[in-house]
Amino acid sequence: MGVAVIKLKNPPVNSLSLEVLTEFVISLEKLENDKTFRGVIVTSDCPGIFSAGLDLTEMCGKSQAHYAEYWRAVQELWLRLYLSNLVLIAAINGVSPAGGCLMSLTCDYRVLADNPKYNMGLNETLLGIVAPSWFKDTLVNTVGHRTAERALQLGLLFPPAEALRVGMVDQVVPEDQVHSTALSVMAQWLAVPDHARQLTKNLMRKPTADRLVKQRDADIQYFLRFISRDSIQKSLRVYLDKLRQKKG
Numbered sequence: 390m391g392v393a394v395i396k397l398k399n400p401p402v403n404s405l406s407l408e409v410l411t412e413f414v415i416s417l418e419k420l421e422n423d424k425t426f427r428g429v430i431v432t433s434d435c436p437g438i439f440s441a442g443l444d445l446t447e448m449c450g451k452s453q454a455h456y457a458e459y460w461r462a463v464q465e466l467w468l469r470l471y472l473s474n475l476v477l478i479a480a481i482n483g484v485s486p487a488g489g490c491l492m493s494l495t496c497d498y499r500v501l502a503d504n505p506k507y508n509m510g511l512n513e514t515l516l517g518i519v520a521p522s523w524f525k526d527t528l529v530n531t532v533g534h535r536t537a538e539r540a541l542q543l544g545l546l547f548p549p550a551e552a553l554r555v556g557m558v559d560q561v562v563p564e565d566q567v568h569s570t571a572l573s574v575m576a577q578w579l580a581v582p583d584h585a586r587q588l589t590k591n592l593m594r595k596p597t598a599d600r601l602v603k604q605r606d607a608d609i610q611y612f613l614r615f616i617s618r619d620s621i622q623k624s625l626r627v628y629l630d631k632l633r634q635k636k637g
């Protein structure tokens with residue numbers, strides 16, 4: 390039925406490095422241009438981890454030019470996913486904090502594996518950083534303003550039952566049924582004529598995407614000022630050290 394599967398593979402935690410973002414955009418573009426594909430299932434090849442989100446090492450201790458290039462790539466992936474003409478279904482087979490959650494929120498439907506460890510949410514505040522306005526918009530469009538406000542301020546990570554309750558995911562299923570469920574949901578979405586579904590998707594999402602499109606450069610400048618602050622660099626270093634020490 391013309392369904393592709395994109396399996397993220399950047400061990401150990403599927404962080405969204407510049408390289409991963411770039412490759413993801415290229416794969417998506419190829420699928421968009423190949424008329425044999427009408428849908429994509431986005432999932433992970435890393436056991437227990439959908440994606441650890443943006444790659445913290447890309448945002449810490451690097452040059453301004455690097456931050457700008459990185460942020461443009463994050464914007465690009467979000468825009469491509471959010472406005473994709475394809476049906477996108479996230480088969481979430483692992484934990485998905487911050488950018489990992491965002492990626493799934495850009496999809497048309499989310500199926501999450503029922504494992505209490507598989508938390509998802511925009512936890513940026515807990516790192517001492519702030520989810521950008523278009524991350525916030527994507528969450529608001531999914532779960533509504535009040536739930537998003539509380540989740541964003543507290544940096545909440547929701548376990549599956551909670552994620553389902555607030556509407557962050559559409560279905561929670563046993564781990565071994567995530568892929569088959571995503572496929573049967575896909576069949577339902579593909580039963581709708583493409584042109585009508587695509588125009589409707591556009592109607593729902595374009596105003597949100599346009600807010601970023603109209604001020605992409607300003608958004609990059611804002612990110613540069615924010616990420617270069619000593620206090621932010623310090624928060625990121627402390628957080629990364631904590632992650633590294635957790636092992637030791």
Ligand SMILES: CCC/C=C/C(=O)SCCNC(=O)CCNC(=O)[C@H](O)C(C)(C)COP(=O)([O-])OP(=O)([O-])OC[C@H]1O[C@@H](n2cnc3c(N)ncnc32)[C@H](O)[C@@H]1OP(=O)([O-])[O-]
Pocket residue numbers: 401402404438440441442443444445446484486487488489512513516518519520521629632633634635636
């Ligand atoms: C304004 C910007 C908005 C920001 C948006 C974001 O997405 S911000 C992102 C918000 N994301 C988060 O808050 C998630 C942070 N990550 C976690 O909570 C956990 O890693 C986990 C639950 C994903 C996996 O637990 P686990 O016990 O299976 O694995 P582990 O913990 O032992 O890590 C293994 C190795 O990976 C490393 N590494 C990990 N994440 C990242 C990363 N994002 N990047 C780079 N590296 C990362 C970790 O340092 C370690 O490196 P080492 O020592 O081998 O050199």
